[in-house]
Amino acid sequence: MAINRQFRTCPDTGFKIHLPADKLIKWNAVTAVVFLLIGGIFGLAVALTRWPEVHLLDADLFYLALTAHGLDVLLVWIIFFEVAILYFASSVLLQCRLATPWLGWVAYILMLVGALITNVAVLRGDSSVMFTSYVPMKAAPDFYLGIILFAVGALLACFIFLGTLVIAKNEKTYEGSIPLVTFGALTAAIIAIFTIAAGAIILIPTLLWSVGYVGSIDTVMYKVVWWAMGHSSQQINVAAHISVWYALAAILFGAKPLSEKVSRTAFLLYILFLQIASAHHLLVEPGLSSEYKIFNTSYALYLAVLGSMIHGLTVPGAVEHAQRKKGLNKGMFEWLRKAPWGNPAFSGFALSVVMFGFLGGISGVMMGAEQLNIIIHNTLYVPGHFHGTVVVGTTLAFMALAYWLVPVLWQRELFLPGLAKWQPYLFGIGMGLASLFMMGAGTLGVPRRHWDISFADATLSHEFPAAAYLMMGMNGVAALIGGIGGAIFVLNMVGTLLLGKKKQPAPAKAEEETVAQGPIAVSGSAGAVSVPGTFTLALIFLVTFILYYFVNWNYLAGVWGLS
Amino acid sequence: MAEEEIKTGGGDAGEPIPFMQQVLDNPFLLLFLGITVPTVTYIIWGVMEVASIPVAQ
Ligand code: HEM
Numbered sequence: 001m002a003i004n005r006q007f008r009t010c011p012d013t014g015f016k017i018h019l020p021a022d023k024l025i026k027w028n029a030v031t032a033v034v035f036l037l038i039g040g041i042f043g044l045a046v047a048l049t050r051w052p053e054v055h056l057l058d059a060d061l062f063y064l065a066l067t068a069h070g071l072d073v074l075l076v077w078i079i080f081f082e083v084a085i086l087y088f089a090s091s092v093l094l095q096c097r098l099a100t101p102w103l104g105w106v107a108y109i110l111m112l113v114g115a116l117i118t119n120v121a122v123l124r125g126d127s128s129v130m131f132t133s134y135v136p137m138k139a140a141p142d143f144y145l146g147i148i149l150f151a152v153g154a155l156l157a158c159f160i161f162l163g164t165l166v167i168a169k170n171e172k173t174y175e176g177s178i179p180l181v182t183f184g185a186l187t188a189a190i191i192a193i194f195t196i197a198a199g200a201i202i203l204i205p206t207l208l209w210s211v212g213y214v215g216s217i218d219t220v221m222y223k224v225v226w227w228a229m230g231h232s233s234q235q236i237n238v239a240a241h242i243s244v245w246y247a248l249a250a251i252l253f254g255a256k257p258l259s260e261k262v263s264r265t266a267f268l269l270y271i272l273f274l275q276i277a278s279a280h281h282l283l284v285e286p287g288l289s290s291e292y293k294i295f296n297t298s299y300a301l302y303l304a305v306l307g308s309m310i311h312g313l314t315v316p317g318a319v320e321h322a323q324r325k326k327g328l329n330k331g332m333f334e335w336l337r338k339a340p341w342g343n344p345a346f347s348g349f350a351l352s353v354v355m356f357g358f359l360g361g362i363s364g365v366m367m368g369a370e371q372l373n374i375i376i377h378n379t380l381y382v383p384g385h386f387h388g389t390v391v392v393g394t395t396l397a398f399m400a401l402a403y404w405l406v407p408v409l410w411q412r413e414l415f416l417p418g419l420a421k422w423q424p425y426l427f428g429i430g431m432g433l434a435s436l437f438m439m440g441a442g443t444l445g446v447p448r449r450h451w452d453i454s455f456a457d458a459t460l461s462h463e464f465p466a467a468a469y470l471m472m473g474m475n476g477v478a479a480l481i482g483g484i485g486g487a488i489f490v491l492n493m494v495g496t497l498l499l500g501k502k503k504q505p506a507p508a509k510a511e512e513e514t515v516a517q518g519p520i521a522v523s524g525s526a527g528a529v530s531v532p533g534t535f536t537l538a539l540i541f542l543v544t545f546i547l548y549y550f551v552n553w554n555y556l557a558g559v560w561g562l563s
Numbered sequence: 564m565a566e567e568e569i570k571t572g573g574g575d576a577g578e579p580i581p582f583m584q585q586v587l588d589n590p591f592l593l594l595f596l597g598i599t600v601p602t603v604t605y606i607i608w609g610v611m612e613v614a615s616i617p618v619a620q
């Protein structure tokens with residue numbers, strides 16, 4: 001059959017890989033990494049400007065760099081990588097041909113051209129509206145046009161993913177249900193389709209307004225619809241990086257999910273309830289009722305938070321179970337101590353699970369409560385929170401996956417394996433600290449998106465406590481450490497592609513299960529298990545969570561004296 | 564501890580597939596739910612509230 005000639009069998013994993021999918025995965029992943037580099041440099045420039053002693057950029061350049069940073073990392077890096085994950089989780093995991101590869105190239109080109117158009121608009125200097133582009137701030141038309149093209153490309157990629165699921169089902173390339181990792185990717189794709197639809201509803205009129213065809217756009221209306229896109233796109237990331245966690249647990253440990261039923265239900269909670277949390281961006285907006293705010297950010301959203309807590313329990317639980325099965329049964333934590341901490345695919349994954357929960361998760365639930373939100377609204381606490389989600393959570397998880405995926409797909413050895421060992425720690429701990437320092441400064445009232453907190457040339461001034469300056473300096477140092485970690489990652493990836501040694505075909509290991517036969521590609525639960533270590537860790541997490549939550553209520557009570 | 568392998572997918576002839584599993588195995592139903600719920604509780608509700616704010620005279 002002609003189609004068979006379009007497949008190769010991966011010598012490392014045993015996957016039957018569709019060649020057109022292989023190529024698309026590679027191009028999307030590489031493009032993602034290039035934009036991570038560009039966006040990361042802007043991020044470092046921003047952090048160095050906010051370090052009062054350094055104050056690197058002038059005000060205009062600062063807002064330009066902040067706009068470019070948000071766009072290039074949050075949108076371009078993450079979504080290109082997610083498209084690679086969608087193709088991987090459908091075509092590779094289901095060992096099925098990718099639906100309409102030509103459309104995949106149309107999608108790729110739309111996304112690339114869109115990203116370039118918006119970058120040019122920002123670098124020109126007339127579109128420093130930051131990635132939220134709140135009206136009535138007006139960017140040049142090509143700023144919006146580029147984002148719209150990018151989004152159309154991403155939407156096509158979601159359809160290709162769904163199409164591939166249909167093909168796999170019709171051609172019966174898998175038995176029973178799709179694997180859990182693919183199910184997580186499906187969750188991400190569904191949220192993405194909602195995200196992009198909302199984006200179209202708001203950005204097309206905004207483009208027309210920027211050109212002059214539409215008179216004005218209501219500012220609150222803009223915020224409501226814009227955040228349906230802006231927030232939901234973060235939930236694509238959560239769903240995608242949790243799938244990556246399950247994938248890495250399966251790849252590195254042969255770990256089966258503790259219960260397919262529980263994990264899939266947790267993803268279903270995401271599909272139903274995660275996107276409505278968009279309302280947490282509107283908590284201080286006048287004109288919207290408390291019923292609306294509280295329903296969308298608390299009552300229903302907590303069901304989605306439950307989903308996250310389930311994943312936070314079942315991912316390490318699956319690893320613990322798999323490790324114990326191999327005999328690492330001593331005490332509570334032998335399974336964890338003897339994990340491959342020197343393998344960046346594991347250390348990145350482990351740090352991502354822990355820091356996403358402790359830094360991003362706890363702070364997110366706190367600030368999503370209507371009453372508490374006012375303490376931190378528009379302060380640096382907000383970027384502190386989301387560097388705990390999208391950077392040490394999503395980005396680190398994607399880096400961890402790349403350490404496994406890139407050598408396997410390209411059949412090359414990692415370029416600098418020695419440095420790679422340290423990279424997740426440098427990037428993870430550097431950015432984790434940056435996240436903490438930003439949250440600390442925010443708690444002291446330091447605003448986000450602010451060029452100069454000393455107000456040197458302002459008519460009205462404000463004195464921040466010395467501790468706030470200290471935090472901003474420490475944030476700069478932490479950002480440098482994280483930046484070095486990020487640079488090592490990019491260097492390693494690019495180096496592996498261009499200069500990495502070709503892998504020697506490994507002597508065939510008889511009888512051993514390949515990755516393709518393992519839990520990443522097959523659905524099925526581990527069955528009845530006990531994971532005492534994971535439960536202990538989960539309890540520590542819950543106690544921290546509860547304490548932190550109450551500390552903030554107490555803090556809120558101190559904001560306004562009553563007598 | 565006994566290791567039981569639970570296969571999802573109910574390949575066994577005659578055994579009915581549980582309702583929730585049928586839901587979870589249907590991507591287009593999930594897509595419908597994932598778009599409808601937030602469209603109603605977040606977008607439509609929100610837009611209605613904004614639209615009903617009285618205009619300043
Ligand atoms: C070297 C790594 C990074 C450094 C040093 C860094 C640093 C910063 C700093 C200092 C801010 C400014 C906060 C403010 O003034 O309001 C910021 C904003 C932001 N960062 Fe990062 N960041 C890095 C990586 C990332 C990554 C990987 C992502 C996303 C995946 C990300 C997403 C964002 C977003 C969305 C903003 C908000 C922009 C805005 O307010 O318009 N950052 N970052």
Ligand SMILES: [Cu+2]
Nearest residue numbers: 231234277278
């Ligand atoms: Cu949000």
